[in-house]
Structure formats: structure tokens, C-alpha cells
Amino acid sequence: MYAFEFVKPATIAEAVKALADEDAQALGGGQTLIPTLKQRLASPSALVSLNGIADLKGVAVEGRELRIGGGTTHATVAREARTYPALAALAGHIGDPAVRNRGTIGGSLANNDPSADYPAAALASGATIVTNAREIAADDYFQGMFTTALEPGEIITAVRFPIPQKANYQKFAQPASRFALVGVFVAKFADGVRVAVTGASESGVFRWSEAEAALGGNFSADAVKGLKADADGMIGDLHGTPEYRAHLIGVLTARAVAAAA
Amino acid sequence: MPKVSLKVNGRAVSRDVEGRTLLVELLRDGLGLTGTHVGCDTSQCGACVVHVDGVALKSCTVFASDIDGAEVRTIEGMANPDGSLGVIQAAFQDNHGLQCGFCTPGMVMSAAALLTENPNPSEAEIRAYLEGNICRCTGYHNIVKSIQAAAAQMSARPVAAE
16 A cells, blocks of 8 residues: 555545545545555545545435435445335445445445445435535436546535335345445335346446336336346456346336335 | 554553554553454454454554554453452453453453343344354353343343353
8 A cells, every 4th residue: 555644634624624535535434545544546646534524424314315424334324214125234244244334325435336335325316415405306416437526625414315104125246256246226215116237237337217117106016027138338258248147127126116115 | 653542441641652552452562451363464354353442443554653642451350359350350250251262352342242232132133243253162152151141130230240
């Protein structure tokens, strides 16, 4: 790991200031960033830890939304997001217990790993990503593998999740990494159904609009039975071919609908 | 270099560290607490699990500077004050919960975290909780047995010592 200056501000304003240096990098729980630094795939001049900022932590119900601070760990979400059980269950299956005690929702969404779990929840819920500068709709936020609408130095301060009537997340875990080989999050709202798929596409998390349309009129596993996701543009690697991933999307969507509560 | 102050196994310690110094490096190289192991160094194997403010973390994937002021407990802090093995450690010995022993410190620390959260876990819950602890001898069966034995002993006593 290359050397860097370590800074740990106590407020969002101080963190934003420290991140103004173009070679500075924000540090959430570090469960992805620290391994990346060890491999020398990143060499920031300064690492700005967000872990000392109390304002970034916590889970709260605000009206019909669940607001989760950007620095909230997966373990806390799993424990405290009771009003949104599908989201709590998703958080409780990220990585392993020690990783969940450290990794944060803001860090996961800022990194936007194409196989991460939270992007599927945020996109399927139609969540709002709140930063120090603005609010970004999930539909505009995810812009491909490891790419988001965040500007350099911009910090995710919170994520607001509208709470669906019914929802469920089904993950087919890659057994070594415990990331999703394919993961499907289904959320049913009064005005329609949203289906988001992670792990599968070379363009990162995406909405499966054909399934959304089929489920809009008939929210049952039968409604998606004949639907096939297109293997074009799906990830192919030693863990699974594009066709296999496309097949899993259909299977997991039907399971998520059947299990939605 | 910035100074980091911690309470490690009840003892206050202070050390100058680089920003990039990992908690496990401070424990092993700075404080000589070599019971905490580095297995994979990529946060997969769990040999480096310690407790920070009561929560199990992988000490190879946390910067020492980031937990300034915290209370840390390592495998060395799991023994009884007289130096004899603590309940979980003794259960691992009694149930042959270790073969080569390399993963054992992390297994014991994860087991202690599990039993704090869930004093009477099922076998499935134990196996699920150990998802991030890898035993290269594949000795999981006796590790699970050890944790079940420790849970039974601890719940039989009025005060949980671990």
C-alpha cells in the first residue's frame, strides 16, 4: 500500500473541504477500498475517513420513507430497518458478519460494484441518494460499472427509501466472494412494480422493464413465467456464462415475487 | 506520524503510526500481540478477527488511525485473569476444535461475538455466523461442536464471562 495522509474530520463540512484536493479519497467502512489500496490499484494523497461524522449514521422513518445515513453499517441496517424488512434482509446477507459491522451503505453505493446488493435495493425502491450538494434519483444515479452520478469529492450523506407495499430480494451468491452472481430486487408500490437486477449486466445494475410491465397487472410468479431476459450484454466469466446469468434473472425474479412480503 | 491511543485487552496503549498502518499491524508488530493472525490479508479468511468497541471486525481491513480511542479485545484478552483458558478457548481444546490452529484466534473471537448476540445459537446459526472465517484444515465440524459446548456452559452459569 502506498503511503497517504490520514484525515478524520468530525463534520460533513470539514470532510468536503478535505476532499477538495483532487487526489484525496473518501473512506467509508473500507471493506472494498482497503483491499484496493493494498493492491496498489489506487494511490490517494490523502484518505478522508467519514467514520467520525455522527451526522452520517442512523436509520429513521420519515413519513413514508426510510432514511439511512450514508455512514450506517450493513449490520445496523439489518438490525434497525424494521419498517422495510426486505432491505433489512438484504443488508443482513452482505459479505459476512465482520464485514457487515464495518461496511457502509454510502460506501457501497459510491463504489457501485456491478455485483453489489445495495444498488439493486436503491434502484428497485426508487430511492433518493442525498449528498452534501444535492439529491439524486436512483434512476439517474447508477451509470454503469463502478460509475455513478457523484462528482469528485461529493459525499453520500443519506439514502431515502420509499417503503413499498411488498418487496423481496433474491440473491444467487457467488460462493467464494459472497457477492451476487445475480441478484433481483422486486418492489411493489401502489403505482407499479419495480424490478432491479445486479450482478448480471456489463452495464451494472439495471431495471428489467419487461418484468415490471408483466407484474404491473398481475403481481404473481406466473406473470413472469414465460419471460426471458436477454443474454446480450450480460457478464460472462468463469462463474457463469451470459446465458446462465440471463436464465437466473428469470428464476430469481419469480422467486422474489413469490416471497415478497 | 500521528499518534493512536487505544485500550487493548484493558491496557491503555499509545503508538505513533503511519496513516496506512492496519490495526492488525499495530497489534502484531507494534504491541507484540501475535495471537491475531494474518491469513489472506484480503478480508476473506477471518484469522484476524478482533473486537473493536465490542464488535467483531477484520483487523486486516481497518486502519489503526480510524479507530483512535477505541477499546480492542484480541485473543490474548480471552483468557481468564489467572492465565487459564477462557470458556470458549477451553471448549475448543476439549472438543478438538482446532487442527493446525491457524484460524483459531479468529474463530474464537467470532464465536465470542456470536454468543454475545445470540447466547443459544442453533447449528445453522453458528455455521452462518462463521461465513467469514475459513479453516484451511476444514475442521468446521468440531469448531461448531466447540461453540455449542461453550454456549451450553455459558448459559449454565449465572454470569457470562466471555
